[in-house]
Structures are given as C-alpha cells and as structure tokens.
Amino acid sequence: MQKLGRNVGGYRGETIEIQTVLGQIKQAAADQNWTRDAFPGLPELFALRRPVASPRNRVYLSTGMHGDEPAGPLAALDLLRGNLWPGDAALWFCPCLNPAGFALNRRENGEGIDLNRDYRHLQSAEVRAHVEWLGLQPEFDLCLCLHEDWESHGFYLYELNPGHRSSLAESVIEAVREVCPVDPSPVIEDRPAQNGIIRPAIIPLERPQWPEALFLIAHSRTRLSYTFEAPSDFPLSVRVSALTAAVRAALGSL
Secondary structure, eight states: OOOOOOOSSSOOSOOOOHHHHHHHHHHHHHHTTOEEEEETTEEEEEEEEEOOSSOSEEEEEEOOOSTTOTHHHHHHHHHHHHTOOOTTEEEEEEOOSOHHHHHHTSSSOTTSOOGGGOTTTOOSHHHHHHHHHHTTSOOOSEEEEEEEETTOSSBEEEEEOTTOOOOOHHHHHHHHHTTSOBOOOSEETTEEOBTTEEOOOOOGGGOSSOOHHHHHHHTTSOSOEEEEEEETTSOHHHHHHHHHHHHHHHHHHO
C-alpha cells in the first residue's frame, strides 16, 4: 500500500461534515444506551459514558482534537455502531473535542489555538470545559487518544506508562499491521521509535505545552496512556480501520 502523495505542506485529503457525523454518533450512542454529558459551560461539546456494575477496568477514549484529522470521529462512529466493547469495562468517550476546527478543516480551533498543546495553560474554552468535565470523572485504568499525522509513513503510537504496567503497544501494532502500514522509521517526530512505538520520557514540568495525554498522566487521571497516530496520506477508509483496530486490540489486551 502506497501513500497518496496529496499532503504537501499540510493535510490535503478527504474532509467530513462534522455536524452530520456528530448526529450519527449521538444516534449510535442512544441506540446502545450510552449516557451523554454536555461539557460544563460549553454545551456543544459532549462526552459519552457507558457505566457497568463493578467494572474491571475504566477506559477513556478521545478523538477529534484536530480539525484536519477526520479519521478519529469516523472511527468513533464505527466503534459505537459495532458495539464490540468488553463487557466488564466502564467507558468514557469524547468523540469530537474540536468541532470548530473541523468546520474550518484546520488543526486549530476557531481562535487559532492548537488544543493539544493547551492542557498546561488552558487558554481555550474547549480545553477548560474538557478539563472541568474530566475533574468530575474517576481515575482511568487506560486512556486512548486517537489522532492522525499528515507527514507519517505509516501508523505509530506513543506509550506513556510511568507505572510500568504490562504494555499493550506490541499487540496494537500487530493488529494495525493487518489493515494499515506501520511506520518503520527509527526516529518519528524527533523521538526514537522502534516498530512504530515511541516511549517518550515523562517530565511534565520541562514541557512548556502539554498535550491531552500528558495532562492525564500529570494530573493522575491515569497511569497508562496511548496516543494512536494514523497516517493521513493514506485513504481515509484505511486510517479509520487502523484506529478502530488499534482501539479493539488495546481493549482486547487489557
């Protein structure tokens, strides 16, 4: 499978009509009896919850952080419609954290802020509302953040695992490899990588800007976090399949 060669200087691939997709997500969630929470002070943003009695694991998922990464919300829709969740896992799902960005087909929100660099200083209304909602939730056993990278040569992931729990990374990579190329580069995003896996050092106070995943670790919302990066220069259907496979493999490996 070859890259399409469309992305020159930024994302130039397929787009989605976000309000249509969000309407489909809401319907799929309602059909499966998920609870929907509006974010405090920003009711156009919402999260979905699927509680279970005496859960073995509490799992948080998010996507739609960047408006030029359409595979994430579509993967959220596929996962909700498929309804193949572990029966003993309580789930929290934020299916689109930046709808304004999707309307503009750009990474940032309507004010030009990259939300995934704003979790330390909380300048954007979206991140402030998201953080307030997170503060009302319990600690998670696993966090999965779904993204894309318009420059990558294949799928890759970040693992933040300060508690040295059993890694899910290799299982995820092998599952994704069935549907999407994995980036073989020894350095990805200026960080050492092996077999599509990046395990960066976690020193929050040395980072002037925090992504969501680092916030979740730094504020003890979880001790195990994965950020999945689908390759945006491949067909949209391939990227959606990669993210869906990654989520299912991670949940299946818990």
